[in-house]
Amino acid sequence: MTGTVAAPPTTGLADLLLSMADDEFVIGFSDSEWTGIAPLLEEDVAMSSIAQDELGHAAALYGLLARLAGTDPDAIAYDREPDAYRHCRLLDHGRGDWAMTIARRFLYDSADSVRLDALAGGGWAPLAELVGKIRREERYHRMHATAWLDRLARDDGEGRPRLIAALETLGPDAATVFAPLPDEPALVEAGILEAPMLDLEVRWRTAIEPVLIEHRLPLPPPMRQPDRARLDHGQPFRWLWGEFTSVRRADPGATW
Amino acid sequence: MSGDGGPATPAPTAAPAPTAAPAPVALGTSVLEAWEVFRQEKDGDPMRHGGSVMAPDAELAVHYARELYGRRQESVRLWVVRRGDVLDLDDPDLLQPPLDRSFKKPGGYVMRDKLAAARAQSGQAKPKARSK
Numbered sequence: 502m503t504g505t506v507a508a509p510p511t512t513g514l515a516d517l518l519l520s521m522a523d524d525e526f527v528i529g530f531s532d533s534e535w536t537g538i539a540p541l542l543e544e545d546v547a548m549s550s551i552a553q554d555e556l557g558h559a560a561a562l563y564g565l566l567a568r569l570a571g572t573d574p575d576a577i578a579y580d581r582e583p584d585a586y587r588h589c590r591l592l593d594h595g596r597g598d599w600a601m602t603i604a605r606r607f608l609y610d611s612a613d614s615v616r617l618d619a620l621a622g623g624g625w626a627p628l629a630e631l632v633g634k635i636r637r638e639e640r641y642h643r644m645h646a647t648a649w650l651d652r653l654a655r656d657d658g659e660g661r662p663r664l665i666a667a668l669e670t671l672g673p674d675a676a677t678v679f680a681p682l683p684d685e686p687a688l689v690e691a692g693i694l695e696a697p698m699l700d701l702e703v704r705w706r707t708a709i710e711p712v713l714i715e716h717r718l719p720l721p722p723p724m725r726q727p728d729r730a731r732l733d734h735g736q737p738f739r740w741l742w743g744e745f746t747s748v749r750r751a752d753p754g755a756t757w
Numbered sequence: 758m759s760g761d762g763g764p765a766t767p768a769p770t771a772a773p774a775p776t777a778a779p780a781p782v783a784l785g786t787s788v789l790e791a792w793e794v795f796r797q798e799k800d801g802d803p804m805r806h807g808g809s810v811m812a813p814d815a816e817l818a819v820h821y822a823r824e825l826y827g828r829r830q831e832s833v834r835l836w837v838v839r840r841g842d843v844l845d846l847d848d849p850d851l852l853q854p855p856l857d858r859s860f861k862k863p864g865g866y867v868m869r870d871k872l873a874a875a876r877a878q879s880g881q882a883k884p885k886a887r888s889k
Contacts (some may be wrong), residue, residue: 541811542811544821546821546825641823644820652817
């Protein structure tokens with residue numbers, strides 16, 4: 502895709518694109534930490550492939566944002582300081598053990614799916630078209646996360662207690678995917694976003710609660726500090742940022 | 758895991774015969790089994806053996822087959838079969854009997870002389886080799 506993008510009908514779009522791109526970028530890099538050390542070779546390939554999918558979605562979203570802003574997608578992805586990233590706090594916990602990764606994937610994929618559904622019929626064609634493609638890949642991600650959630654929940658060894666601990670750690674931040682965005686009413690007004698984020702949060706809870714209740718797993722409590730949900734990234738993200746920007750910073754401006 | 762998504766290649770280590778009970782591999786509290794993966798490259802192509810995956814159950818076996826033999830869009834269909842469910846036949850008495858069976862092959866009938874005689878009788882020349 503090249504060329505310019507027709508001017509979007511509203512402000513707030515750049516914030517939406519940046520939040521989604523950063524979410525996909527950060528979970529992609531977090532999951533790529535399993536490459537080489539996943540529980541079995543097949544899962545190593547699967548998790549690495551899913552991580553690559555997420556980076557691909559991030560690249561497409563950064564590309565859309567870059568054309569909107571007339572900048573370079575790589576610069577958006579790699580040249581910001583850690584505080585300028587706008588991913589949600591759910592993705593700020595560090596990789597953790599396998600149960601943490603599965604719990605995070607389950608919570609994030611289910612939330613991302615609701616968010617994508619609310620954008621797929623949107624009034625700005627470049628985003629609606631991209632979301633249509635991303636949705637088809639995310640379907641497999643949800644199948645994969647749910648398959649593992651089922652197995653850990655039913656495990657009579659250490660899998661179940663680890664999964665419960667992970668859900669309790671991530672729970673208060675799970676809904677941060679739906680933290681209200683600046684200028685969100687304008688996005689809804691313009692028909693880009695089908696409903697306010699807090700309505701989407703309700704849809705997401707309706708979707709995941711039966712699964713969690715069936716397995717007697719803890720439900721995510723209400724979101725804490727929604728106004729700071731995409732700010733204040735802590736040490737685990739600063740470490741990850743150091744990793745994923747290290748090559749870029751080693752020789753700024755280098756071309757490949 | 759074996760194979761690379763391309764034509765079937767022998768596993769680097771000798772795979773157990775399909776009907777032999779594969780040695781179970783423990784992963785935590787679950788047990789891994791071997792699953793054979795067949796792939797179709799495009800609609801209408803035959804299903805070809807792609808390789809195998811290890812997985813604790815059918816659902817994850819399908820996921821792993823998708824990742825190892827389909828993530829690069831190299832397949833339009835996969836068949837995933839538990840290795841223990843494959844019916845194995847390698848009995849030499851049934852497959853490689855000792856007597857001459859060449860008459861069961863098309864090559865067992867030499868047509869050249871009969872064709873030459875028929876042409877001579879009808880006065881036809883031997884057709885030229887088809888040009889490429």
